[in-house]
Amino acid sequence: MNIGEVATASGLPAKTIRYYEDIGLLRAARGANGYRHFDDRDVRMLSFVSRARSLGFSIDDCRSLLSLYADRDRASADVKRIAREHLTGIAKKITELEAMRDTLEDLVSRCQGDDHPDCPILDGLAGAEVPQ
Template sequence: MNISEVGKRAGLPPKTIRFYEEIGLITPKREANGYRVFSENDLHRLAFLRRARALGFTVQECRQLLHLYEDESRASADVKSLAREHLARIDAQLEELHQMRTTLAELINACMGDNRPDCPILRDLAR
């Protein structure tokens, strides 16, 4: 399987796949002409990576997840622990974003939005 083929199947652009190889997330074989050849297992890993990234896991965490995935004697507690840490990070981000949203919405609400210069948004930023 060539790179664009596996890309289509895994849902990742070739550029990203080359990048994942570069940082050691996959190690596809090479043909005599230098082209990468992807096995079913490579495809599997790439699809796994795409889903883990979509859930917001960092690349480092994906590395650990892949490692756990391939370790038949893993403890599910280790996976859960990783996921919990990630969840905590998401919650922190959500809280921060929510705080920003609240403040910003108030300011927008207070601003007339007409053609006069007076503006509560700028006033608050300059406070």
């Protein structure tokens, strides 16, 4: 399989796959013409990475997960730890975004949104009191 086919199969752009090779996430075999070629294992591996990335795992997380994935003797506890740490990070981001949303919703709701220059949003951003 050439890179284009793998891109379609794995859901990752060809550019991204080359990039992953560049940073050592994978090694690709080369044909006589210099083209990379891939087998089903590569496709599975790239799909794995694609899924993990879409769940917000960093490239470094992916490296760890891939080595655990490849290691027949790994303990599931190791994987669970990485996933748990990641969950904590996600939960924190959600909390922060919700706080942003609440503040901003409050500011927006106070704003008339008309031709007048008075704007509670700008006032709020400028540091004026924004009571609960």
